[in-house]
Amino acid sequence: MKDEILKVIKESVDSLEFPGIPTGTEFEVSVPKRKEFGDFSTNTALVIGSMTGENPREVAKRIVAAIEKRQSTFIEKLDIAGPGFINFFVNKTLFESELREILRLGGQYGASREGSGQKVLVEFVSANPTGYLHFGHARNAVVGDSVCRILSFCGYEVTREFYINDAGRQMDMLGESVYSALARLSGLAREIPEDGYHGEYISELAGEIRESEECPEVPGDEPEAVEFCREFAYSKLLEEIKTDLLDLRVDFDNWYSERTKIHGRGAAKGKIGETLARLEDIDAVEEKEEACWFKASLYGDGKDWVIIKKDGAPTYFLSDIAYHMDKYSRGFSWIINVWGADHHSHVSRLKSSMKALGLDESSLQVLLMQFVRLVRDGVEVPMSKRTGDFVTLREVLREVGCDATRFFLLMRSSDSHLDFDLSLAKKESSENPVYYVQYANARISSLLRNSAEAGVGASEEHLGLLSDDEERNIVKILLRFPDVVHSAAESLSPHKVVYYLQELAAGFHFYYNKTRILDSEDANTASARLYLARCVQVVIENGLGLLGINAPRSM
RNA sequence: GUCCCCGUAGCUCAGUUGGAUAGAGCGCAGGAUUCCUAAUCCUGAGGCCGCAGGUUCGAAUCCUGCCGGGGACGCCA
Numbered sequence: 321m322k323d324e325i326l327k328v329i330k331e332s333v334d335s336l337e338f339p340g341i342p343t344g345t346e347f348e349v350s351v352p353k354r355k356e357f358g359d360f361s362t363n364t365a366l367v368i369g370s371m372t373g374e375n376p377r378e379v380a381k382r383i384v385a386a387i388e389k390r391q392s393t394f395i396e397k398l399d400i401a402g403p404g405f406i407n408f409f410v411n412k413t414l415f416e417s418e419l420r421e422i423l424r425l426g427g428q429y430g431a432s433r434e435g436s437g438q439k440v441l442v443e444f445v446s447a448n449p450t451g452y453l454h455f456g457h458a459r460n461a462v463v464g465d466s467v468c469r470i471l472s473f474c475g476y477e478v479t480r481e482f483y484i485n486d487a488g489r490q491m492d493m494l495g496e497s498v499y500s501a502l503a504r505l506s507g508l509a510r511e512i513p514e515d516g517y518h519g520e521y522i523s524e525l526a527g528e529i530r531e532s533e534e535c536p537e538v539p540g541d542e543p544e545a546v547e548f549c550r551e552f553a554y555s556k557l558l559e560e561i562k563t564d565l566l567d568l569r570v571d572f573d574n575w576y577s578e579r580t581k582i583h584g585r586g587a588a589k590g591k592i593g594e595t596l597a598r599l600e601d602i603d604a605v606e607e608k609e610e611a612c613w614f615k616a617s618l619y620g621d622g623k624d625w626v627i628i629k630k631d632g633a634p635t636y637f638l639s640d641i642a643y644h645m646d647k648y649s650r651g652f653s654w655i656i657n658v659w660g661a662d663h664h665s666h667v668s669r670l671k672s673s674m675k676a677l678g679l680d681e682s683s684l685q686v687l688l689m690q691f692v693r694l695v696r697d698g699v700e701v702p703m704s705k706r707t708g709d710f711v712t713l714r715e716v717l718r719e720v721g722c723d724a725t726r727f728f729l730l731m732r733s734s735d736s737h738l739d740f741d742l743s744l745a746k747k748e749s750s751e752n753p754v755y756y757v758q759y760a761n762a763r764i765s766s767l768l769r770n771s772a773e774a775g776v777g778a779s780e781e782h783l784g785l786l787s788d789d790e791e792r793n794i795v796k797i798l799l800r801f802p803d804v805v806h807s808a809a810e811s812l813s814p815h816k817v818v819y820y821l822q823e824l825a826a827g828f829h830f831y832y833n834k835t836r837i838l839d840s841e842d843a844n845t846a847s848a849r850l851y852l853a854r855c856v857q858v859v860i861e862n863g864l865g866l867l868g869i870n871a872p873r874s875m
Numbered sequence: 876g877u878c879c880c881c882g883u884a885g886c887u888c889a890g891u892u893g894g895a896u897a898g899a900g901c902g903c904a905g906g907a908u909u910c911c912u913a914a915u916c917c918u919g920a921g922g923c924c925g926c927a928g929g930u931u932c933g934a935a936u937c938c939u940g941c942c943g944g945g946g947a948c949g950c951c952a
Binding site: 622 | 878879888890894902907910912916933947952
């Protein structure tokens with residue numbers, strides 16, 4: 321629909337042959353908030369005016385004359401307003417055809433092919449398998465997941481990946497910690513290392529090991545027992561992570577193990593070795609202070625970074641370079657990482673490494689998530705992983721449910737700090753915005769059920785009877801949905817969908833309270849109104865689907 | 876000290892690729908249902924868009940400086 325407006329504008333502008341306007345200059349067509357500004361509005365004259373130096377209102381007059389000359393059937397009236405906006409008032413048959421289009425497309429309304437043929441990799445969560453997921457991980461998980469859903473909807477071929485940091489010191493610490501707990505259970509005086517893991521789950525894991533048949537002898541061959549503890553805890557915790565994520569409706573295509581895919585067997589083998597060799601080939605590394613450094617400062621980062629430590633072990637950064645080289649080699653045209661804001665300094669150094677390796681660092685995009693504060697009754701709930709005193713994702717899910725959890729985590733822009741109000745999320749009342757949107761959907765379902773009983777059905781036959789301002793307003797909100805999806809995909813911002821749905825629900829609730837739908841003046845009007853309601857439902861369902869939130873048919 | 880994010884209504888935040896009279900929810904004060912789900916709706920009060928300059932037809936939006944809040948700057952991951 322907007323495309324048709326845009327087409328008319330472009331043809332008219334072309335016919336006027338403005339000097340100095342390159343072909344392909346983009347003009348904006350938007351749906352104005354105020355109805356006196358028409359159904360559609362364009363800034364075309366302002367854009368041209370600023371390029372040619374002409375008065376925008378004069379330009380607008382010429383464009384309007386050109387458009388009128390074309391005698392489009394669907395344009396009822398044109399206005400020039402403000403500094404030079406051209407406002408379109410369209411024939412309502414255009415709205416009717418839009419409604420028919422929505423039901424025809426159904427679950428595909430709002431979807432597009434704009435990402436067609438493009439492979440996207442979205443890596444998110446990637447929590448260390450050294451403990452349960454805490455609530456801080458939840459935002460990353462939900463936003464990453466929703467971004468994937470949105471991109472898929474836009475035609476991208478999306479791969480969801482969880483990078484398992486199962487190599488490195490933290491895994492050894494996990495083994496040490498569990499082993500220490502096991503030793504204590506066996507009556508030995510043994511403390512969990514200071515920088516180890518101290519949560520209750522460590523003792524629980526030790527307890528499980530003790531119950532198992534393969535439990536190593538303690539005391540006995542300690543390194544072997546530590547390794548057993550490490551592997552036992554790892555596989556168990558990874559399963560728990562998967563379980564929690566599924567409960568949050570987050571699923572992955574790949575569980576990418578750093579240990580097996582990056583490190584390989586033996587020293588300096590696998591992708592780590594390859595990567596180091598590549599970096600050496602291009603002279604991007606140097607030996608300094610008994611360590612090996614990547615010269616990131618040559619490639620746009622502020623400083624150099626160690627990639628092989630004094631003790632000969634690779635740093636996390638080197639594995640990360642290797643991992644991202646691998647991402648590129650798998651043929652993705654868009655690589656998205658969802659990271660916590662505390663990783664922000666890694667962004668430029670990782671990009672600098674890709675640049676050094678001759679890869680296009682602009683196709684790597686990092687979505688940084690600002691922190692979540694958990695609040696209960698106005699008081700912050702402390703979340704510290706160090707002391708083991710953190711709120712797990714599991715606890716929150718159990719307390720407030722998946723829908724509310726996801727909704728609240730998706731409500732804010734990623735680069736805004738987020739206060740998650742536990743008491744509010746739990747409330748099943750009007751203060752809670754989750755239900756607001758779901759309720760609109762449930763109401764429509766109820767209408768459709770009742771109408772079936774009454775023998776009236778949604779029908780497109782009499783859409784011409786829709787004439788109220790509220791009805792027109794709803795249609796205008798509905799036809800913005802594809803734009804919202806596009807914009808959410810482009811800026812990786814699921815919260816735009818959340819805001820949109822709240823607006824749509826508000827439009828419907830208002831309408832519902834004001835207008836009797838089933839008891840309309842006549843059956844034809846009722847069928848048209850039901851059709852409109854059905855369209856609203858389609859869009860709500862599609863929108864909630866992008867957020868991974870259920871759209872219950874009754875509440 | 877360097878870098879990143881934020882600063883908009885009492886609170887939590889949208890709006891930030893420059894556009895028309897800056898929005899929503901919550902909270903507060905009033906009100907609406909003989910009838911389709913009141914988890915709803917309506918009305919009202921509430922704003923130097925952190926401050927100061929600059930850019931221009933036009934700035935919450937872009938630039939510079941400053942102030943305030945958060946985060947990152949380890950041979951940890």
